[in-house]
Amino acid sequence: MFHSWSAQELIAPLAVAGAEGSYFWDYEGNRYLDFTSGLVFTNIGYQHPKVVAAIQEQAATMTTFAPAFALEARSEAARLIAERTPGDLDKIFFTNGGAEAVENATRMARLHTGRPKVLSAYRSYHGATSAAINLTGDPRRWPSDTASAGVVHFWAPFLYRSPFYSENETQECERALQHLEDTIAFEGPGTIAAIILETVPGTAGIMPPPPGYLAGVRELCDRHGIVLVLDEVMAGFGRTGKWFAVDHYEGVVPDLLTFAKGVNSGYVPLGGVAISGAIAETFARRPYPGGLTYSGHPLACAAAVATLNVMADEGVVEHAARLGEEVVGPGLRELAARHPSVGEVRGLGMFWALELVRDRETREPLVPYNATGEANAPMAAFGAAAKANGLWPFINMNRTHVVPPCNITEPDLKAGLAALDTALDAADAHVA
Numbered sequence: 001m002f003h004s005w006s007a008q009e010l011i012a013p014l015a016v017a018g019a020e021g022s023y024f025w026d027y028e029g030n031r032y033l034d035f036t037s038g039l040v041f042t043n044i045g046y047q048h049p050k051v052v053a054a055i056q057e058q059a060a061t062m063t064t065f066a067p068a069f070a071l072e073a074r075s076e077a078a079r080l081i082a083e084r085t086p087g088d089l090d091k092i093f094f095t096n097g098g099a100e101a102v103e104n105a106t107r108m109a110r111l112h113t114g115r116p117k118v119l120s121a122y123r124s125y126h127g128a129t130s131a132a133i134n135l136t137g138d139p140r141r142w143p144s145d146t147a148s149a150g151v152v153h154f155w156a157p158f159l160y161r162s163p164f165y166s167e168n169e170t171q172e173c174e175r176a177l178q179h180l181e182d183t184i185a186f187e188g189p190g191t192i193a194a195i196i197l198e199t200v201p202g203t204a205g206i207m208p209p210p211p212g213y214l215a216g217v218r219e220l221c222d223r224h225g226i227v228l229v230l231d232e233v234m235a236g237f238g239r240t241g242k243w244f245a246v247d248h249y250e251g252v253v254p255d256l257l258t259f260a261k262g263v264n265s266g267y268v269p270l271g272g273v274a275i276s277g278a279i280a281e282t283f284a285r286r287p288y289p290g291g292l293t294y295s296g297h298p299l300a301c302a303a304a305v306a307t308l309n310v311m312a313d314e315g316v317v318e319h320a321a322r323l324g325e326e327v328v329g330p331g332l333r334e335l336a337a338r339h340p341s342v343g344e345v346r347g348l349g350m351f352w353a354l355e356l357v358r359d360r361e362t363r364e365p366l367v368p369y370n371a372t373g374e375a376n377a378p379m380a381a382f383g384a385a386a387k388a389n390g391l392w393p394f395i396n397m398n399r400t401h402v403v404p405p406c407n408i409t410e411p412d413l414k415a416g417l418a419a420l421d422t423a424l425d426a427a428d429a430h431v432a
């Protein structure tokens, strides 16, 4: 194996023997509660029997088929997704994952508008293929940056580390919108095909935008004929306690919405783009110049149909919303009150971040931005302490995210928060 994002000789991947629900275990008998949902994709946990059965059934009847044909699983998956996406996002283009969804969404936007540039935010992740990594606003872009990509980055709102020196959400929203408006003016509105944003930025820190921000971006896009792409690869399919994160922001409907991960809990690779009527119309009589051999793969689509039905039948989205509000939010705020290393708690549904700091007053991160080796030791110590307590934590830079499966049971969730409590002692030890 050649592993992603790693120096090959410096890693020792855990050998996993099995997984079920919110847990997985190794060959040594260690069992872990998965507070990461894999890479935030097992929204209904591992090995849901109904989804496993649907994949088996599909494999027995039609394992694969080329993308140009109409198939039951493919059409049904598209119907179930389109029924849930907001507004008139009623055409579904299938990909194998999130990055390909972003590639195709930006291609659609460029062809629809005839304009070259795409604006995206710092503190974002959009995938690791060419366009997607260039759109990304974190250090994973740096080694793959191609100056010709036509991407311009801007600052999105993030009050805790405000790029605008704001003191409250209203200021942050106004100033972030003014900054975006200025960026558009100076780049030239007629050169901008799309603005892409994670509705709620995920890996970059789970920062729900302040009220009014997305509506303001929608208005700027409308004013200048710019396509609004919302990337819901991580935030979609129940993660935030609604089917899509954009459902929290009344009246906001993007022109394109990218998805992957939770659409079938990651059981078989699947992603896609939900497309508005106007953009679909652009390609009604003119061929869309893009495609993938495995677009709408029957196994992946059968898994999506089963997952979406399970989520509806078992009330998974409502469950995530309730546990987020009643258990995770209050539980994490209680941890913040006792642990000096916790600078901020933020999130919604099953999508939460703890910002770990050396100093609450200055908000100095527990480890420097993009730290490696010795400089990252405090976060490594926190991670090791969590694992020693049977909790597999999500860690990115100076943050830990609480992103378990959306159908985690309340007792498991509480056990995870208790393990987190103990692990945070290791972070407290590094507070200045």
Ligand code: PLP
Binding pocket: 039, 096, 097, 098, 099, 100, 102, 125, 126, 127, 128, 198, 202, 203, 231, 232, 233, 234, 235, 260, 261, 271
């Ligand atoms: N967009 C967002 C918001 C993501 O979080 C990710 C992956 O984490 C991607 C795109 C890329 O998805 P994939 O890894 O399936 O290509």
